[in-house]
Amino acid sequence: MSKSYRIAILGATGAVGKELLELLENRNFPVSDLKLLASERTAGQRRSFKGESLLVEPVSDKVFENTDLVLASAGGSTSKVLAPKAVASGAVVIDNSSAFRMNPEVPLVVPEVNPESAATHKGIIANPNCTTILMAVVVWPLHKVIPVSRIVAATYQSASGAGARAMEEVKTQTRDILAGKEPVAEVFPYPLAFNLFPHNSPLNDSGYCEEEMKMVNETRKIFGEQSIRITATCVRVPVLRAHSEAINLEFEEQFSPEKAREILRQAPGVKLVENWQANYFPMPIEATGQDEVLVGRIRQDISHPCGLELWLCGDQIRKGAALNAVQIAELLVEKSWLKPQELVVSG
Numbered sequence: 001m002s003k004s005y006r007i008a009i010l011g012a013t014g015a016v017g018k019e020l021l022e023l024l025e026n027r028n029f030p031v032s033d034l035k036l037l038a039s040e041r042t043a044g045q046r047r048s049f050k051g052e053s054l055l056v057e058p059v060s061d062k063v064f065e066n067t068d069l070v071l072a073s074a075g076g077s078t079s080k081v082l083a084p085k086a087v088a089s090g091a092v093v094i095d096n097s098s099a100f101r102m103n104p105e106v107p108l109v110v111p112e113v114n115p116e117s118a119a120t121h122k123g124i125i126a127n128p129n130c131t132t133i134l135m136a137v138v139v140w141p142l143h144k145v146i147p148v149s150r151i152v153a154a155t156y157q158s159a160s161g162a163g164a165r166a167m168e169e170v171k172t173q174t175r176d177i178l179a180g181k182e183p184v185a186e187v188f189p190y191p192l193a194f195n196l197f198p199h200n201s202p203l204n205d206s207g208y209c210e211e212e213m214k215m216v217n218e219t220r221k222i223f224g225e226q227s228i229r230i231t232a233t234c235v236r237v238p239v240l241r242a243h244s245e246a247i248n249l250e251f252e253e254q255f256s257p258e259k260a261r262e263i264l265r266q267a268p269g270v271k272l273v274e275n276w277q278a279n280y281f282p283m284p285i286e287a288t289g290q291d292e293v294l295v296g297r298i299r300q301d302i303s304h305p306c307g308l309e310l311w312l313c314g315d316q317i318r319k320g321a322a323l324n325a326v327q328i329a330e331l332l333v334e335k336s337w338l339k340p341q342e343l344v345v346s347g
Ligand SMILES: NC(=O)C1=CN([C@@H]2O[C@H](COP(=O)(O)OP(=O)(O)OC[C@H]3O[C@@H](n4cnc5c(N)ncnc54)[C@H](OP(=O)(O)O)[C@@H]3O)[C@@H](O)[C@H]2O)C=CC1
Pocket: 010, 011, 012, 013, 014, 015, 016, 017, 037, 038, 039, 040, 041, 042, 043, 059, 073, 074, 075, 076, 078, 096, 097, 098, 128, 129, 130, 160, 161, 162, 163, 164, 165, 316, 317, 320, 321
C-alpha cells in the first residue's frame, strides 16, 4: 500500500488555507490525517474534506506532534514562531509566508524552475511571493534558452493578494459606491473599488516597496542568478482575484517573439493565450481558478534589439500560493524528500 501522510494546515480558514484544502482533496494527495488550525477567531468552525466535517482548532503546545507535513499560511510572524516548533516536533514545513524566504538555509522553490533545491531542506521550505512565482514560471523557460540580463516588471495586483478580508472589503466598497455611500477602507489604506494605488507594503529608502523588492531578491534566489538586473513597480487594482504583470525582458542576444512563443507553448505551468486579430490576451477573470499562468501579447521591444515584452495573468491564490505549495509537497513525496529532520532552522 502506498504511504499517506499526517498533514496540518496552519491558517486553514484564510484565502490560501481554503485553497490548500481544496487542492489536497482534488489532487488526491495521500492524506491519512488532516488537522485544520487557525486563530482563536475562527477556531471551532468546521470545514469539509472528502465528505468529512473537520473541526478548526486553535494552535496549542503539542499541536504538531504526530504530524509529517505542515502547510503554513498564517502570516510571517506566526510562521516565525510556529515553523521551528513544528520542525522540532519532526514535521516538514512548507511556508507560504515571507518569514524564511531569504534565509540561505531555506530553499525557495518553484517546482517548474528549481525542484532540486527542495532536496536541500532542513525542515522548512519556503513558498515564494505570489507575484514572483507567476513571473518565474514564465521567464525561466526563456532564460534557459537565452540568458535574460534585465527584467522590468509592472504589476496589476488583485485584492485577494491581501487575503480573504480584503476581497470582502473591495466587494463592500463597490456596493457602497454604487449605492451612493462613502466607501470604508480598513484592510487597505485607501478605497480600492473604482481606484488603484501603488502596492500597500512598506517602502524602503530607495523608494521601493517590499513587494517590489521580493520580486527582485526572490527571483534571483530561485533562478540561482544574482547578476540579473531586476526592477518592478507593483500596483494594487480593483480586481477581485488573479494578478496581471507586464514584463519587459532584455536578453544577452536577440530573442524573436516566434521563438519565445514556441518555447512557452510547451513550458510546464504556462498556457499561451493570444489572438492578435481579436485583440484577445490573458485576463484575470479567465486566469481565476486556473492552474496555469496565462501568457500572451509577446512582442519585440521596439526600443531595444534584444528586448522582448509579454503580458501574463495568474491566479495568485492558486499557482501563486496554494498550488505551488501542494506541488512542492507532491515533489517531496515523489522523491522521498519528506523525511524526519535533524536540524531546526530559526527565523
Ligand atoms: N493571498 C495570497 O494570494 C497569498 C498569500 N500568501 C501568504 O499566505 C499567508 C496567508 O495569506 P492569506 O490566506 O491571504 O491570509 P488570510 O488573512 O486570508 O488568512 C490568514 C489565516 O491565518 C490564520 N491566522 C492568523 N493568525 C494566526 C495565528 N496567530 N495562529 C493561527 N492562525 C492564524 C487566520 O485565522 P483566522 O481566520 O482565525 O484569523 C487565517 O486562517 C500570508 O503569509 C501571505 O503573505 C502568499 C502568497 C499569496
